[in-house]
Amino acid sequence: MSEIEITSLSDFVQKIGDLNVNSELYFRGENRHFDSRIPSIYRVSPGTIAQRSKEYYDRLFSESEEIRFEGLAPFKRLSELQHFGGLTRFLDITKNSLVALYFAVEKMDEDGYVFVYRNSTLKTDDGDTAYLKAAAHFVDTNIVSSFINSDNDTEDQTSFFNEKLHGVDPQSGRIFTKFKEIRKDLSQAQIIIASKSNSRIAHQQGAFIAPAFESKSNYHEILEEIALSVNSLSLLDDFNTPVTFKIKQESKNDILKGLANLGINAGTVYPDIQHQSDNLVKVLTNYKLDVSQIDKMEPNIEDKINTAIKNDGQLFSGTAIFSITQGEPTLSKEHQKFIAGFHTQQVFMIEKQDDYFAGIRANHFVIEIGFSEYGLTESNDSNTNLLENKYALITANHKGERIISGINLNSRKSVSEIDELIASLSQSGNFATTHSIIGRLSKFNDFSDSQVELLAQIMIDNSQVNWLIDDDDVNFFYTRLFETYPIKNQYIDTAKKVIDEHKKE
Numbered sequence: 001m002s003e004i005e006i007t008s009l010s011d012f013v014q015k016i017g018d019l020n021v022n023s024e025l026y027f028r029g030e031n032r033h034f035d036s037r038i039p040s041i042y043r044v045s046p047g048t049i050a051q052r053s054k055e056y057y058d059r060l061f062s063e064s065e066e067i068r069f070e071g072l073a074p075f076k077r078l079s080e081l082q083h084f085g086g087l088t089r090f091l092d093i094t095k096n097s098l099v100a101l102y103f104a105v106e107k108m109d110e111d112g113y114v115f116v117y118r119n120s121t122l123k124t125d126d127g128d129t130a131y132l133k134a135a136a137h138f139v140d141t142n143i144v145s146s147f148i149n150s151d152n153d154t155e156d157q158t159s160f161f162n163e164k165l166h167g168v169d170p171q172s173g174r175i176f177t178k179f180k181e182i183r184k185d186l187s188q189a190q191i192i193i194a195s196k197s198n199s200r201i202a203h204q205q206g207a208f209i210a211p212a213f214e215s216k217s218n219y220h221e222i223l224e225e226i227a228l229s230v231n232s233l234s235l236l237d238d239f240n241t242p243v244t245f246k247i248k249q250e251s252k253n254d255i256l257k258g259l260a261n262l263g264i265n266a267g268t269v270y271p272d273i274q275h276q277s278d279n280l281v282k283v284l285t286n287y288k289l290d291v292s293q294i295d296k297m298e299p300n301i302e303d304k305i306n307t308a309i310k311n312d313g314q315l316f317s318g319t320a321i322f323s324i325t326q327g328e329p330t331l332s333k334e335h336q337k338f339i340a341g342f343h344t345q346q347v348f349m350i351e352k353q354d355d356y357f358a359g360i361r362a363n364h365f366v367i368e369i370g371f372s373e374y375g376l377t378e379s380n381d382s383n384t385n386l387l388e389n390k391y392a393l394i395t396a397n398h399k400g401e402r403i404i405s406g407i408n409l410n411s412r413k414s415v416s417e418i419d420e421l422i423a424s425l426s427q428s429g430n431f432a433t434t435h436s437i438i439g440r441l442s443k444f445n446d447f448s449d450s451q452v453e454l455l456a457q458i459m460i461d462n463s464q465v466n467w468l469i470d471d472d473d474v475n476f477f478y479t480r481l482f483e484t485y486p487i488k489n490q491y492i493d494t495a496k497k498v499i500d501e502h503k504k505e
Contacts, residue, residue: 029103317359341373
């Protein structure tokens with residue numbers, strides 16, 4: 001893969017303009033590194049939902065209250081579902097390179113990427129190919145795979161496959177007879193132009209890559225098969241390698257501001273159908289959590305931990321238990337002692353899709369609930385029973401190292417006025433509200449470390465706050481905040497750079 005490094009918005013626009021091609025280009029932005037472009041349905045548990053996709057869609061469509069799917073053609077159903085957070089075999093792409101750039105820079109944890117594809121053969125969402133690739137979602141996966149792998153088009157087999165396709169949307173009246181062409185379409189990737197059936201597709205100038213339908217049985221072979229089919233659509237450079245733009249992490253904030261000035265901002269919102277989808281994933285993949293135990297003893301364990309973190313319950317975050325590179329423990333002695341005295345009472349496991357939880361990026365997280373003989377909270381005094389102090393230790397593997405976070409789950413004071421103001425600031429969308437909240441926050445001088453970190457994150461993520469950094473009151477508040485609390489943190493470091501740049505101007 002040939003990577004073109006991007007450090008500014010103008011740099012990106014210029015390099016896009018330098019692409020000398022005659023065919024139509026499409027783009028996909030990703031805010032961190034992934035080894036390959038794989039649709040969401042294959043990234044879950046691994047491949048179980050893809051294998052059981054017919055059941056997944058039957059259940060989801062019958063239970064969803066967000067969208068009315070009755071009467072929609074197969075591709076339209078999936079198009080709606082994709083943009084509301086459901087799982088499909090399609091990949092989102094866009095005709096607008098700046099929209100793809102936005103998706104590459106919207107999160108600032110790592111370098112972002114924009115991938116470029118070319119459309120040599122136009123496929124529309126009401127054509128036979130789009131119908132076929134979409135309808136196959138609603139047919140038993142084994143039936144489709146068997147058809148792809150078969151070279152013998154007996155009347156019984158073709159009639160059976162046609163019957164299944166026809167049953168997906170009987171009103172369409174489509175009957176397929178060119179079975180070699182059908183196999184070819186199912187075995188290759190296509191770019192499909194989406195009609196503007198909802199505001200998200202219209203706003204994003206969206207289209208889809210429909211990769212090859214899986215013909216293998218081994219999960220890793222399926223992923224390789226799909227990745228190769230997607231890569232076959234890539235725009236190639238003079239060295240016959242896919243054209244890819246790499247957006248440097250330290251440049252993301254400036255690029256995001258520039259895109260906002262062009263009217264490209266966080267306008268994409270995914271409704272609650274995603275939550276319904278997530279719940280079905282847990283059911284259909286035989287989710288490993290002991291639900292009865294959680295209901296009795298630790299309801300909504302993930303929500304409980306997230307709430308504790310928001311209430312300043314993070315004791316230490318995303319720390320390597322033992323650094324391979326440094327050859328020594330990276331935890332403080334106090335935290336080592338806390339872990340040494342930890343007694344596990346419950347164990348849970350949650351699954352993410354290469355995402356962050358409790359300060360750790362991973363796929364699988366082990367959560368231990370218990371107490372420590374050496375508590376780290378002020379409630380752990382001589383009059384308090386150790387067993388009453390509840391903590392969570394969360395561990396996961398990230399890039400070959402075991403990472404750990406510690407969370408205080410003990411009851412805390414009610415949400416403070418500072419917390420309420422910070423929450424309001426994160427949602428502020430106009431000058432008057434932002435200025436008023438900053439004025440009220442300026443009266444306080446007892447911020448916690450997590451509150452300082454959150455204020456820095458809001459300054460970066462909330463464009464309204466970011467734009468007002470030139471305002472004397474806002475600038476003075478943040479400058480004094482970072483001078484008073486010299487904390488090292490990615491968001492704080494980025495926020496300081498933004499302030500310094502504005503001082504130079």
